[in-house]
Amino acid sequence: MATRKNSRIPRVGLGEVAKAAGVSARTVTNVVNGFEYVADGTRAKVQRAIEELGYRPNLAAKRLRTGRSEVITLAVPLVEAPYFAEVAREIFQAAARHSYTVLIEQTDSLAQRERHLFTGATSQFIDGLILSPVGLTEEELRELHPELPLVLLGERITGHIADHVAIDNVAAARVATNHLVEIGRRRIAAIGCHPLSHSGAALRYRGYQAALKEAGIAVRPELVTGKPGEDLTRQGGATSMAQLLANDPLPDAVLCYNDLMALGAIRMILTHGLKVPDDIAVVGMDDIEDGQFSVPSLTTIAPDKAQIASIAVDLLVSRISGDRTKPPQEIEAGFRLVVRESSSGR
C-alpha cells in the first residue's frame, strides 16, 4: 500500500519507466548510468520512455544506496574576492569533467563556519570538500578530516593533514621580486608579505627576502608592511601604501601580497601625484581579471588556476572513489610572471 500521506509531487521512478518501456528496472538503470552492455534497440526504447515520462533519478535514493551524491563543496573565505571567484569557475569546469556538481560556500574566514562544513546538514549531501582554510587550526582540521574526503587549497602551511595543492609561494615571490631587481629597482618595498602575518604572507616574505639577498640588497624593515589580521584588499593595499609613501627616500618598487592590494597601492601612488611604473613599479600576485584592465595594467604572478582546480578536483575524486587511507599528497601547481604596464620599461 502506497503511503501518499505527504502531498508531494508524484515523481516517476525507475519502475514506471521500466513498465512503459517493457523492460525491467535493472535495464533502465543500465541505460541511465551508461552501462555498455545494453542492446541498442532496448536502449532506444528506454530512452524514449525516460523522455516521455520526464524521468529524473532520485538523488536521495541514489545516495542512500551508493553513498554517493556526485556533489562536492568548494568553500572559500570570500566568494567576492576575484581570485576565488576565478578559481571557483575553474573548479566548476574541472568538476563537470567528472560529472560532479559543485556547491559554493563562504566561510568568512571563520573557524565556526569552516567547522560547520564538516558537521552541518549539507555535509551529508556531499561526497567531498575543497577548502581554502583560514580559521581552523591544524589540530581541528586533522580531527574533523576523517569525516569527509578533503582537499586543501592555497598557501597555508599544512602538516600533511590532507591532500593539498598550492603554488610554491616562496619561489613565486622570489621571481616577482627578482623581476623588480632586473628592471633596475633597488628600494623594493613589500605590502602584505610579512614574516609575522599569516602563513601565506610569511612564505612570500621569504621569497622576497631571498631575492633581495641574491641581488645583494639589504632588507629594510621600514619598507615591509603587513601585520597579522591586515585585510588583504584594495583598502588594505591603499593604507599600507600610504604608510610606505611616508618614507623619505621613497621606495621605487612594491611587491604586493595579491593583486587586490596592488590595485589599492597603485591608486594611492597616483593619488599622491606619482607615476606607475616611472616613480614606483608595482607587482601583484593572483592575476585577477581586474589587473588586465586597470590603468596601468598590473604586472603579476599568475598561478595556473586551471591546473590548481583540476588537480584539486582530481585529488578529491580519487579520494572519494579510491583509497582514503593513503598518505596525504602535497602538490605544487605552476605559475608564471606576467609583465604588464605597472612594471614595464615604458
Place this chain on the structure above:
Amino acid sequence: MATRKNSRIPRVGLGEVAKAAGVSARTVTNVVNGFEYVADGTRAKVQRAIEELGYRPNLAAKRLRTGRSEVITLAVPLVEAPYFAEVAREIFQAAARHSYTVLIEQTDSLAQRERHLFTGATSQFIDGLILSPVGLTEEELRELHPELPLVLLGERITGHIADHVAIDNVAAARVATNHLVEIGRRRIAAIGCHPLSHSGAALRYRGYQAALKEAGIAVRPELVTGKPGEDLTRQGGATSMAQLLANDPLPDAVLCYNDLMALGAIRMILTHGLKVPDDIAVVGMDDIEDGQFSVPSLTTIAPDKAQIASIAVDLLVSRISGDRTKPPQEIEAGFRLVVRESSSGR
C-alpha cells in the same frame, strides 16, 4: 549480506543505537525527533547511546522516506551586493527558527543559472527555493515553478506566479522624493529609476513621478538617467551622476535606485568640488551598512529586511508543509525613511 563494497566510512545507524540502548528503532526516532510520548528514563538511555556512538541521522535516508531535507536555497543575483548579503543574514535566522538550513546560490542575473536552480542536482536536496529573479521570463518561471515550492523576492512585477514578497516600490520612491521636496529641493534628478529599465526601476520611477506631480513640479527628462542594463553599482551611480552634472542649472537633489548607486553619486559630486547635501542632496534605497558610515552618511529608504526575510521563509515553509495549490500570495513588507546627513538640513 551487507554490501560493504564501497570503502565508505561506516556510520552508526538507528539500529545500532537502538541495540545499545536496549530499545527499538522506533523509540530512537521518537527521541531524535523530539516526539513527546517517550518515558524520561528511556529518553535518557537513548540519548546516552546516541552520544556514545556519535550517531547522526542520515539525511539521504530521511529525505528518501519523508521527501524532506529541511534544507532550502536562497538564490540572489550577486552575493557580494551588500543588500543581498544583509537579506541573506536575515533569511538564515528566519530559517533557523524553523530549523531549516539555507544554501546560498548566486545566479549572476543569468537565466541559465536561475533555470538550473530548478533542474540541477541541488534542486533534489532542497525542499524549497527563495529566489530574487532577474533573468528568467515570467513564462519560464511559471513553467518551472511546479517543480519546487518557490518564493519570489524583490521588486520584479510578477503575474502571480508564486508567493512574492517586496516593499511597495512606488510608495517608497514617492516617500523618498517627497522628502527631497520637503527640504526645499526643486530640481530633483533620478538615477537608475527609469520607466524603460527593469521593472523595479520602472516602479520607482512611478513613485518619483507621482511625488513631483503632487508638488507641482514637472519631470525634466534630462534629469532622469538609467537605461536598461545599466549596472546598479557604485560605478553606475558615479557614471550617471557625471552625466547629470553636465546640466546647466545643476540638480539640487538626486534620488538613486539604491544605496550603492547613491554612494557612487556622492563620490562623483564631491569629486566635482560640490557639497552634499548643501549643493546636492542625495537619497538612496536599501539602507545598507555602508551608508551609515559613509561621509556624509546616507539618507535612504530602509526596507524591513528582517520582516522580508521572515515573511519569505514563513511563506516557503507553509508551502512546503502545506497547501501547494492555493493561489500565490503577494505580500508587502514595510519600509521607512531614514534621514541622515546626505539630505539633512545642516
Place this chain on the structure above:
DNA sequence: TTGTATGCGTTATCAT
C-alpha cells in the same frame, strides 16, 4: 544482455 531479489537508513502504519 537482461531479470530477480535484496538492502541502504529512515519514518509511518499497525498493533500492543
Place this chain on the structure above:
DNA sequence: ATGATAACGCATACAA
C-alpha cells in the same frame, strides 16, 4: 509508551 514491519527509489550480486 513502545515494538515489529513495510516502504521510500535506487543499484548491485547473482542468476539466467
